[in-house]
Amino acid sequence: MSADKVTIADVARTAGVSKGLVSFALNNRPGVGAETRVRILQVAQDLGWKPSLRARSLSTQRSFALGLVIARNPEVLASDPFFPSFIAGVESILSTERRALVLSVVPDEETELQTYRSLVADGRVDGVFLSDLRHNDARIPLLTELGLPAVTLGRPDGDSPYPAVTVDDTPGVTASVRYLAELGHRRIAHVAGSPNLLHGTRRREAFAAAMAAAGLPEGQTVETDFSVGAGSDATRRLLGQAIRPTAIVYANDPMAIAGLGVAHELGIRIPEDLSITGFDDIDFCRYVFPPLTTVSAAPAVWGRAAATTLLHLMEHGRADDVDLPAARLIIRGSAAPPARH
Amino acid sequence: MSADKVTIADVARTAGVSKGLVSFALNNRPGVGAETRVRILQVAQDLGWKPSLRARSLSTQRSFALGLVIARNPEVLASDPFFPSFIAGVESILSTERRALVLSVVPDEETELQTYRSLVADGRVDGVFLSDLRHNDARIPLLTELGLPAVTLGRPDGDSPYPAVTVDDTPGVTASVRYLAELGHRRIAHVAGSPNLLHGTRRREAFAAAMAAAGLPEGQTVETDFSVGAGSDATRRLLGQAIRPTAIVYANDPMAIAGLGVAHELGIRIPEDLSITGFDDIDFCRYVFPPLTTVSAAPAVWGRAAATTLLHLMEHGRADDVDLPAARLIIRGSAAPPARH
DNA sequence: CTGAAAGCGCTTACAG
DNA sequence: CTGAAAGCGCTTACAG
Numbered sequence: 001m002s003a004d005k006v007t008i009a010d011v012a013r014t015a016g017v018s019k020g021l022v023s024f025a026l027n028n029r030p031g032v033g034a035e036t037r038v039r040i041l042q043v044a045q046d047l048g049w050k051p052s053l054r055a056r057s058l059s060t061q062r063s064f065a066l067g068l069v070i071a072r073n074p075e076v077l078a079s080d081p082f083f084p085s086f087i088a089g090v091e092s093i094l095s096t097e098r099r100a101l102v103l104s105v106v107p108d109e110e111t112e113l114q115t116y117r118s119l120v121a122d123g124r125v126d127g128v129f130l131s132d133l134r135h136n137d138a139r140i141p142l143l144t145e146l147g148l149p150a151v152t153l154g155r156p157d158g159d160s161p162y163p164a165v166t167v168d169d170t171p172g173v174t175a176s177v178r179y180l181a182e183l184g185h186r187r188i189a190h191v192a193g194s195p196n197l198l199h200g201t202r203r204r205e206a207f208a209a210a211m212a213a214a215g216l217p218e219g220q221t222v223e224t225d226f227s228v229g230a231g232s233d234a235t236r237r238l239l240g241q242a243i244r245p246t247a248i249v250y251a252n253d254p255m256a257i258a259g260l261g262v263a264h265e266l267g268i269r270i271p272e273d274l275s276i277t278g279f280d281d282i283d284f285c286r287y288v289f290p291p292l293t294t295v296s297a298a299p300a301v302w303g304r305a306a307a308t309t310l311l312h313l314m315e316h317g318r319a320d321d322v323d324l325p326a327a328r329l330i331i332r333g334s335a336a337p338p339a340r341h
Numbered sequence: 342m343s344a345d346k347v348t349i350a351d352v353a354r355t356a357g358v359s360k361g362l363v364s365f366a367l368n369n370r371p372g373v374g375a376e377t378r379v380r381i382l383q384v385a386q387d388l389g390w391k392p393s394l395r396a397r398s399l400s401t402q403r404s405f406a407l408g409l410v411i412a413r414n415p416e417v418l419a420s421d422p423f424f425p426s427f428i429a430g431v432e433s434i435l436s437t438e439r440r441a442l443v444l445s446v447v448p449d450e451e452t453e454l455q456t457y458r459s460l461v462a463d464g465r466v467d468g469v470f471l472s473d474l475r476h477n478d479a480r481i482p483l484l485t486e487l488g489l490p491a492v493t494l495g496r497p498d499g500d501s502p503y504p505a506v507t508v509d510d511t512p513g514v515t516a517s518v519r520y521l522a523e524l525g526h527r528r529i530a531h532v533a534g535s536p537n538l539l540h541g542t543r544r545r546e547a548f549a550a551a552m553a554a555a556g557l558p559e560g561q562t563v564e565t566d567f568s569v570g571a572g573s574d575a576t577r578r579l580l581g582q583a584i585r586p587t588a589i590v591y592a593n594d595p596m597a598i599a600g601l602g603v604a605h606e607l608g609i610r611i612p613e614d615l616s617i618t619g620f621d622d623i624d625f626c627r628y629v630f631p632p633l634t635t636v637s638a639a640p641a642v643w644g645r646a647a648a649t650t651l652l653h654l655m656e657h658g659r660a661d662d663v664d665l666p667a668a669r670l671i672i673r674g675s676a677a678p679p680a681r682h
Numbered sequence: 683c684t685g686a687a688a689g690c691g692c693t694t695a696c697a698g
Numbered sequence: 699c700t701g702a703a704a705g706c707g708c709t710t711a712c713a714g
Contacts, residue, residue, distance in 0.1 A: 008707060018687095020686080022708095024710095033684085050462055055707030057398065057399075058395045058692085059707080061395070074426065074641065077426075084418045088415050091446040095452070100445070100460075101443065103442050103444040228627075231628070254625070284569060284598065284599075287602045288599075289605035348690095348692085365694095372700075374699055377700085396690070396706090399690085399691080399693095399705095400691080
């Protein structure tokens with residue numbers, strides 16, 4: 001393994017040039033004669049030289065790594081496969097770029113901000129992904145102040161200097177409601193996500209708008225924190241009423257699956273007595289019974305696009321927003337016309 | 342933000358000492374007078390000096406980061422909450438240590454090995470977690486050759502120079518079988534995990550041994566890749582037989598939940614007509630219907646212990662194996678005495 | 683087009 | 699107990 005110890009000095013010496021020139025050749029910078037460049041590169045290869053990332057980091061003040069910090073409570077994080085899929089997408093891009101992903105999982109928003117600070121203080125990352133956008137998200141001004149490039153998953157509600165990579169989830173919710181309305185449902189409820197999260201309120205607003213558009217009375221809405229347990233509780237509450245909804249639109253799949261469990265427990269048949277829809281199209285959806293009608297979000301594709309955009313931003317100083325195909329309704333077996341009274 | 346540009350030279354100058362001495366004081370090394378040390382530290386604090394991690398990395402040849410590379414197919418990764426929980430546990434330790442976690446998600450084992458190579462070639466990490474241990478795991482000799490400290494999740498089957506942090510899952514499987522046997526089941530099947538993974542075969546062997554110990558005939562076993570879809574298929578196969586099992590022990594929860602769906606679909610009641618048990622105790626277990634009897638594994642605790650052990654190994658050159666409390670059976674509603682014929 | 687030198691910001695023998 | 703210097707392995711003005 002003596003090859004591991006080859007340094008730029010060795011290359012320079014055996015190529016008979018200065019270290020500076022080797023560096024220039026390596027980085028494709030002008031100022032090196034064509035044949036000199038070829039010769040240097042050849043020597044580098046013969047010697048098995050791999051430029052030291054650490055030395056490079058120190059002199060360029062870059063880390064060649066991207067960061068993702070996730071602030072979710074453990075239960076939500078564990079039951080929601082969004083991040084594993086998203087990360088797999090990100091990695092599929094990074095792996096070809098000699099860049100690494102630094103991941104932080106933190107318990108709350110305060111620690112989250114602190115984490116960003118130390119990430120840049122320690123020069124761990126050159127850019128970050130901003131997920132789970134919140135209202136007036138404090139991360140955006142913080143990162144701006146820190147001068148850290150970023151890309152947001154979805155469009156923030158305030159000003160943002162960062163490119164947004166978006167999957168519009170509104171059409172999916174709208175389609176869910178319309179679909180249920182066309183089946184004949186009138187009392188449709190919504191188990192909403194966290195009101196702190198942009199996509200929580202956005203889905204909720206989409207629900208309300210779609211109800212109005214379908215000429216239906218305002219639907220009952222229950223707020224949750226997106227966790228399976230909260231989905232279960234919300235369902236129990238909705239179904240425990242004297243007059244209960246004939247359909248429920250859930251803001252994510254784990255809660256819908258919990259709803260399925262509650263309905264089974266109460267002897268309420270799905271879809272005969274109650275129709276439900278989810279959101280995200282996690283793998284479980286196809287394998288519960290009845291299979292869950294839901295909205296697909298394609299987190300891996302999102303991850304790829306976000307990574308590509310962030311790299312572009314870092315390299316060129318700017319990047320366009322990208323709008324991915326909107327989430328769309330996947331019809332399976334969990335919804336049917338309401339029972340006649 | 343001029344504070345960001347404070348360097349060791351500034352501290353040395355205003356404290357009236359050499360850079361070397363500042364470094365010694367910072368790192369609590371002997372050779373600095375008590376009061377000098379105090380003065381230096383005071384100046385450092387006044388100036389707001391944060392030693393540059395990058396410079397430190399270059400001179401110490403360390404990265405102050407730990408690595409986790411995950412080689413799982415996307416579907417299994419997404420439906421299994423093991424890693425999110427495990428990582429949350431790891432992070433809870435790292436966050437107090439000014440250390441980062443570098444995460445890689447790769448599609449196959451070949452890329453996995455390549456990833457370890459480049460991780461050390463680039464000096465990205467000082468140590469790694471080895472999860473999803475396989476038979477004769479190629480990662481162990483590779484990491485040994487690369488000289489990278491590591492900790493294994495569970496005990497490998499071959500020689501290993503690394504400390505193992507283990508949650509024995511055998512007792513959980515054994516307890517599942519015994520429990521079902523005591524309920525009166527005789528035809529118990531096992532939906533096993535991947536035979537490539539140590540914990541897949543270990544659970545399978547535990548199942549076989551427990552069946553024998555209970556004086557039961559050899560149980561039917563179906564191999565899978567641990568994915569929800571495979572769990573569904575396996576269940577369909579088992580239940581499609583003329584003489585079918587009255588109970589099924591699944592090697593993980595996602596497959597058990599898929600099994601629940603198949604049973605519902607076929608009109609097979611759980612637990613009246615079929616008893617099932619899972620493994621891992623993911624959040625969903627409590628919210629499906631009937632709630633899933635399963636085995637708890639505590640991945641977050643595992644993550645904490647693994648991180649602690651790895652840090653200890655890196656600091657002291659050695660670390661003891663740690664055996665965490667064995668996984669234990671959590672009895673809920675998915676098992677009952679078999680129906681009488 | 684090329685070279686020699688300084689710089690990135692630490693740590694670590696080596697002298698005294 | 700303390701200091702001055704070299705070194706980690708690159709990059710980047712600055713001269714020629």
